[in-house]
Amino acid sequence: IAKRQLTNTNVPITAIAANMGFSDSHNFSTAFKKIVGMSPREYRKEYRE
Template identity: 45%
Template sequence: MKKAAELLDKTSLNIMQISERVGYPDSNNFSTAFKRFYQLSPRQYRQKEKEMQPSKKYMHCAKV
């Protein structure tokens, strides 16, 4: 699931493509397993990460 989260965060692959890359031929099964692990659907996880991106960038700049 960590690999799936990384792909959701760092790529524009769709959910089906990500599910296949992490070993789930059925994207519905993948989405169910992902939600059990993160308490968010893959789509919700991706949206949350996108919303946090500006603050991540700011934190990186603030450390420099």
């Protein structure tokens, strides 16, 4: 879901983090990077449609 929001919307990363149940965007970014291998910002830039 987060990947889809990052590539298909302009929703801020802080809002995506909240939607995914994270208390702050830093925790979300850390978890995202651990799973995907890049930060949410890097992912958005790389895969934006």
